[in-house]
Amino acid sequence: MISNGKVKAYSGQGNFVGNFAGFLIVFLMLVGSIVALNFWDLDQVWIPGLFFIGLYGGAFFVAKEVIGRSDSLEQQDLHGEHGEPLDAMASRATSSRESAAEPHVR
Incomplete structure (x- = not known):
């Protein structure tokens, strides 16, 4: 990746705090989706199911579409x-x- 005219060894170089925060957000979304399944029973299906699908899909969406765009070069x-x-x-x-x-x- 090129930043300020200099080639970086890898795209995450020098961004530990940002990388760690992004990892925590995605990981907590995945854990939250698993926790939502603990509230699943035959009387309560829709609310835990929608939370699970939202958090599980959102974790992959955030990782791929939001965080994963940092290595694109538009110029x-x-x-x-x-x-x-x-x-x-x-x-x-x-x-x-x-x-x-x-x-x-x-």
Whole structure:
């Protein structure tokens, strides 16, 4: 990931408090969904069931859609096809155009 023009070793570097807070939120939502199932019986189905589905689905939604967007880069595309760097793609495209136009004699 690039931050302020410098490449970080990994996307969570230096963000322990934020990462830990995000983990606690998602983990507590998962635990809360399990606790909601303790109140499930044949007389009370809907309220614990809706809490379970909401918390369980919400934990995955928060982790994937809210917290998981921190590694997206909107300004530029750093990687091209198959994860290779863009300069490698450009040189490969240039060499393939040259070979298609006129063959190299070696």
